[in-house]
Amino acid sequence: MTTLWDTTGTAVVQALAAERRTGGAVTSGLALTLVVVLEEKDTADVEAAVATAASKHPMRVIMVLRKNIDAPVPRLDAEVTLGGRLGPGESVVLRMFGRLALHAESVTLPLLAPDAPVVAWWYSETPQIIAHDPLGVFADRRITNVIRDEDPAASLQQRARDYAPGDTDLTWTVITPWRAALASAFDTASAPASNVVVRGNPVDPSAQLLAGWLSSRLGIYVPVEKAEGKYISSVVVDFADGHSVQMSNEGYKLVLRRPGQVDSIAPFPQRTTGDMLAEELRRLDADQPYGEALGAVSGQRNLNSRNAVRTHIWHDPALAAQEG
Incomplete structure (x- = not known):
């Protein structure tokens, strides 16, 4: 050194x-x-x-x-x-x-x-x-x-x-395991989703982004309902044919419950910041699903159509503090 x-x-x-x-x-x-x-x-x-x-x-x-x-x-x-x-x-x-x-x-x-x-x-x-x-x-x-x-x-x-x-x-990268598990559940569905609810902390940005991602993918409004805990606790999906799926985070295990079937349990460990950073560095193009999820959360339209090139705007924090 x-x-x-x-x-x-x-x-x-x-x-x-x-x-x-x-x-x-x-x-x-x-x-x-x-x-x-x-x-x-x-x-x-x-x-x-x-x-x-x-x-x-x-x-x-x-x-x-x-x-x-x-x-x-x-x-x-x-x-x-x-x-x-x-x-x-x-x-x-x-x-x-x-x-x-x-x-x-x-x-x-x-x-x-x-x-x-x-x-x-x-x-x-x-x-x-x-x-x-x-x-x-x-x-x-x-x-x-x-x-x-x-x-x-x-x-x-x-x-x-x-x-x-x-x-x-x-906070988007945090929910990659949730998105992967939900995508897998939808792969076996025989009918479209009619109602979806994310349960967790309504002000947790990860819960909001998961709800936004589901809304943008399914074309229906997905709310975040208050539940115990600081983060996402479960996701419930009702399908048009009457079937339902519930995914719950229970002590670093993801439990998948379907009526009439044995529960499926998979590891769901808490990832480190380094692991999440490494995931983000795997892709160097624009993350369009994130833009769509963020748009659904905020109500801002066509985020992915914005100009990707920013122009520097001079900003002096000292002067800003004086003006404030």
């Missing part, structure tokens, strides 16, 4: 090139560049997640920590690593102090792997408008996680208002 204190972007680029020459890394083997925006207190959690994802996807990781934009003197500290705690690939940790933090792209852009897609992931709070953050403007895919925001349900609505193809959220 090379550590650089009070350095420059040029010196970081040179240090990365030196590490690559020493380690014999080849840029052509990189599938993508992952740019992570985080806070210092979340470093350990993010590093664990990135290490898991990097073990499955050859990539260059750039971690951006914006520190105290009010500091009178801008400063850049950096760590450059080939292999190590962030996985087998290349990684750069950038700590930006003062006004430099508002221009993170000036340091980050030269570090992107050439001819490779760019994925931006905000582990910390997402900008209200992603175009305010240039790190999201140049990214091909953008990953948020509204469950970490102060009001996740309101944040999910904001993600719909600000949506562009290529956006996704980890």
Whole structure:
């Protein structure tokens, strides 16, 4: 690892090139560049997640920590690593102090792997408008996680208002096992669904997105009914021929119940952030089912028809605070 204190972007680029020459890394083997925006207190959690994802996807990781934009003197500290705690690939940790933090792209852009897609992931709070953050403007895919925001349900609505193809959220990735299990149940159905209910916490964004996905797929309104617990507890599907199916999450087991049949039980473990991040990095095109589900939740129409290219909108948090 090379550590650089009070350095420059040029010196970081040179240090990365030196590490690559020493380690014999080849840029052509990189599938993508992952740019992570985080806070210092979340470093350990993010590093664990990135290490898991990097073990499955050859990539260059750039971690951006914006520190105290009010500091009178801008400063850049950096760590450059080939292999190590962030996985087998290349990684750069950038700590930006003062006004430099508002221009993170000036340091980050030269570090992107050439001819490779760019994925931006905000582990910390997402900008209200992603175009305010240039790190999201140049990214091909953008990953948020509204469950970490102060009001996740309101944040999910904001993600719909600000949506562009290529956006996704980890609260959507959480429900991948639910979607897979439900799709399997519908494969054996002989009649269309007449009524569907998601039971759980009505303000849980994952429950809302699951209901939105079912609504967009089936063409019927699917509500979220309040049930015990913080998250999704069960889904009940009634079919037009009188048959019904109930899926319940019971102690990390998914139990499928059908009248007159023996219950089917499958493992339903809680996945780590690293596993979900790795799943999102498997696809680098626009996630249209997510856009349709988000549209159903928010009432916003034709989200997938929006322009996928954002234009950077200059936004100074200090000035915004003064105006507010």
